[in-house]
Amino acid sequence: MxxxxxxxxxxxxxxxNVPSLSFIIPTYNAGTGLANCLESLLQxxxxxxxxxxxxxxxxxxxxxxxxxxxxxxxxRILQGPPGRGGQLHxxxxxxxxxxxxxxxxxxxxxxxxxxxxxxxxxxEKNRNMAGHGRxxxxxxxxxxRRVERLANWRAEKLGLxxxxxxxxxxxxxxxxxxxxxxxxxxxxxxxVRRLGRRRLKPLGLEVxxxxxKYEQQGWWKRPSLNxxxxxxxxxxxxxxxxxxxxx
Numbered sequence: 001m002x003x004x005x006x007x008x009x010x011x012x013x014x015x016x017n018v019p020s021l022s023f024i025i026p027t028y029n030a031g032t033g034l035a036n037c038l039e040s041l042l043q044x045x046x047x048x049x050x051x052x053x054x055x056x057x058x059x060x061x062x063x064x065x066x067x068x069x070x071x072x073x074x075x076r077i078l079q080g081p082p083g084r085g086g087q088l089h090x091x092x093x094x095x096x097x098x099x100x101x102x103x104x105x106x107x108x109x110x111x112x113x114x115x116x117x118x119x120x121x122x123x124e125k126n127r128n129m130a131g132h133g134r135x136x137x138x139x140x141x142x143x144x145r146r147v148e149r150l151a152n153w154r155a156e157k158l159g160l161x162x163x164x165x166x167x168x169x170x171x172x173x174x175x176x177x178x179x180x181x182x183x184x185x186x187x188x189x190x191x192v193r194r195l196g197r198r199r200l201k202p203l204g205l206e207v208x209x210x211x212x213k214y215e216q217q218g219w220w221k222r223p224s225l226n227x228x229x230x231x232x233x234x235x236x237x238x239x240x241x242x243x244x245x246x247x
Contacts, residue, residue: 026084
């Protein structure tokens with residue numbers, strides 16, 4: 001049985017042992033994906049864990065039902081110009097939690113997410129680290145398993161987790177490295193490169209993300225395009241130029 005958790009923006013002093021947590025979700029006409037994402041955060045199994053996070057939706061100009069959906073679920077809403085890097089950073093600045101969990105709107109967490117998240121947050125040395133999930137696609141295709149393996153290898157061996165794997169980081173570390181840059185693309189790669197591989201570690205949970213774009217473009221074509229964009233970015237091509245090609 002599960003119970004609905006309220007979106008309580010608790011202050012760090014309101015609970016003695018559990019650090020406060022803010023989920024920051026960038027949206028732009030997020031639709032069904034956001035509904036699934038929020039359901040995974042708000043519906044948790046009965047447990048003794050006292051973890052009731054703030055959920056902040058940082059919107060970039062949605063004209064569908066995204067904002068109403070967020071209101072109905074009790075989320076805090078922040079509105080501003082589109083662009084995921086800027087939306088993430090504005091959300092971080094407006095959030096109240098001691099810890100920040102950046103999560104894409106088309107991703108969802110497993111039902112037992114509070115356990116590994118709380119374990120990470122209450123380990124003192126992790127205040128100087130950042131945690132990421134293992135990528136999992138919402139698809140039964142065998143090709144999805146291949147792409148998952150490559151993405152998780154890239155994250156763990158090269159220190160390059162993408163935004164669809166989530167990122168959990170203490171506010172002091174986020175501030176120290178300067179936070180997300182207002183970039184149209186590659187904001188996730190740019191930030192984790194500043195963090196460095198030695199300050200990244202797995203959270204011990206799966207982040208399930210939508211497979212829609214992969215199913216539309218193909219399980220070979222889209223990963224190949226993503227790899228090309230990553231290589232071009234690392235070679236110095238501007239995010240603005242890459243974003244024009246992405247769109």
